[in-house]
Amino acid sequence: MNRANLVLHAKASIDRGSKSFALASKLFAVHTRERVWMLYAWCRECDDLADGQDHGHGMSATPASEKTIAVMRMLTRRAMGGEQTGKPPFDAMGIVAQECRLPNELANDVIDGFALDAKSWRPQSEDDLYQYCYHVAGAVGCMMAVVMGVGPRDEETLDRACDLGLAFQLSNIARDIAEDAAAGRCYLPKDWLAEMRIDPDDLMNPTRQDALVQLVTRLCDLSERYEASARIGAARLPFRSRWAVLAAAGIYGDIARAVRRSEGGSLNKRIVTSKAAKAAWVAKAFGQALFKSKWTDREQLWTRPRRLA
Numbered sequence: 001m002n003r004a005n006l007v008l009h010a011k012a013s014i015d016r017g018s019k020s021f022a023l024a025s026k027l028f029a030v031h032t033r034e035r036v037w038m039l040y041a042w043c044r045e046c047d048d049l050a051d052g053q054d055h056g057h058g059m060s061a062t063p064a065s066e067k068t069i070a071v072m073r074m075l076t077r078r079a080m081g082g083e084q085t086g087k088p089p090f091d092a093m094g095i096v097a098q099e100c101r102l103p104n105e106l107a108n109d110v111i112d113g114f115a116l117d118a119k120s121w122r123p124q125s126e127d128d129l130y131q132y133c134y135h136v137a138g139a140v141g142c143m144m145a146v147v148m149g150v151g152p153r154d155e156e157t158l159d160r161a162c163d164l165g166l167a168f169q170l171s172n173i174a175r176d177i178a179e180d181a182a183a184g185r186c187y188l189p190k191d192w193l194a195e196m197r198i199d200p201d202d203l204m205n206p207t208r209q210d211a212l213v214q215l216v217t218r219l220c221d222l223s224e225r226y227e228a229s230a231r232i233g234a235a236r237l238p239f240r241s242r243w244a245v246l247a248a249a250g251i252y253g254d255i256a257r258a259v260r261r262s263e264g265g266s267l268n269k270r271i272v273t274s275k276a277a278k279a280a281w282v283a284k285a286f287g288q289a290l291f292k293s294k295w296t297d298r299e300q301l302w303t304r305p306r307r308l309a
Contacts, residue, residue, distance in 0.1 A: 006092040007034045010041035013089070017044045020251045023278050027244035027285075028148075035100060035147045038092035043110070043140055045089035046072055050114035064118040072114065076107050100147050109139040109305075122200070123189045130302040132187065133169040134162060138304055141165030141230075148241040155306070160233020162304045164249060167226035171256035174219035177212070178204060178267050188215055204267070213264040220260040227253045229301055235292035242292075247285035251278050 001009065014022045014037050025036050049072055050064045075085050079094030080102065096102060113135025123129040145161035146152055173180070173187045180186060181203045186193075193200050196211035203212065227249050234245045254273045259266045 001088055003095055006038060006088055006095060009088045010037035010092050013041040013044050020278060024244050024248035024251060027240060027247055029240045032148055032241060035096045038096050039143060039147060041089040042093035046114055050117050066118060069115045069118050073111055080104055080107060102143055102146055103152050106139045106143045109135055122186055125191050126189050129189050133166045134304050137165035137169035138162035148237055157233055157236045159298060159303060160230050163226040164230030167223045167230060168252050170219050170223035171252055174216050174259045175255055175266055175271050177216060209264060217260050220256040223256040229298055232293045232296060239289060243285055243289040246288045247282050250281035250285055
């Protein structure tokens with residue numbers, strides 16, 4: 001495929017895989033939007049390969065094999081090196097890498113997250129949870145920031161971009177507790193579960209649901225803290241990118257807020273937000289983007305590994 005066809009393929013992927021991100025992506029300037037779509041297509045393809053899904057649907061209870069992860073690494077390495085792979089999501093990633101000089105380390109960090117899932121890994125501590133969220137989402141946030149024009153050595157802004165990825169993933173985990181449990185996965189730290197006397201192998205035991213709801217609420221609270229930090233970082237982006245990021249933060253942040261308000265309802269029914277609520281965030285984010293937030297320190301927030309130093 002040529003670049004134009006890869007862009008169309010990537011647009012179809014984001015339209016099908018994430019209506020929230022698809023809506024927010026329309027706010028970017030044209031070239032940034034196309035690159036965001038192509039980077040998303042690579043992320044979506046890797047995630048689907050790791051989870052045995054189709055655009056985020058139908059998670060398999062069987063973890064990806066080491067061979068699958070190895071193929072993912074090989075195709076990514078070839079694409080980022082300028083080779084054609086014949087796989088549209090990977091070739092799209094290659095174009096973005098060449099146009100934006102994406103650091104290979106960030107792509108490797110993302111794949112490391114999928115490798116953890118392939119090993120049926122579970123976090124022991126809260127720091128382990130953040131490390132996992134970095135791999136599968138925070139590093140993606142850093143790559144998206146580079147696509148938006150942030151320099152790969154601008155550590156402060158990349159930290160904020162990582163924070164948005166952490167916020168998104170913490171929200172995902174809070175929303176998908178039951179779905180993950182059905183697939184034999186649990187991303188709640190073992191330390192948290194021990195504190196609440198919850199058996200990690202019997203997570204959905206109704207006798208411990210109240211305790212589980214407390215942990216879900218904790219995840220939602222953490223998601224909101226990292227969302228707030230990411231909003232500050234958006235001040236360093238061009239206006240159209242700032243608008244898109246603030247809209248995405250609000251749209252996705254509403255998932256965590258809805259999960260928290262459900263007081264356990266998310267354990268029995270998947271939480272979704274309405275089209276009207278998403279559209280409202282587009283308008284609200286435009287107003288927010290007109291005024292740059294004052295830069296403040298990231299106090300007591302987990303910080304990503306300095307892989308690029």
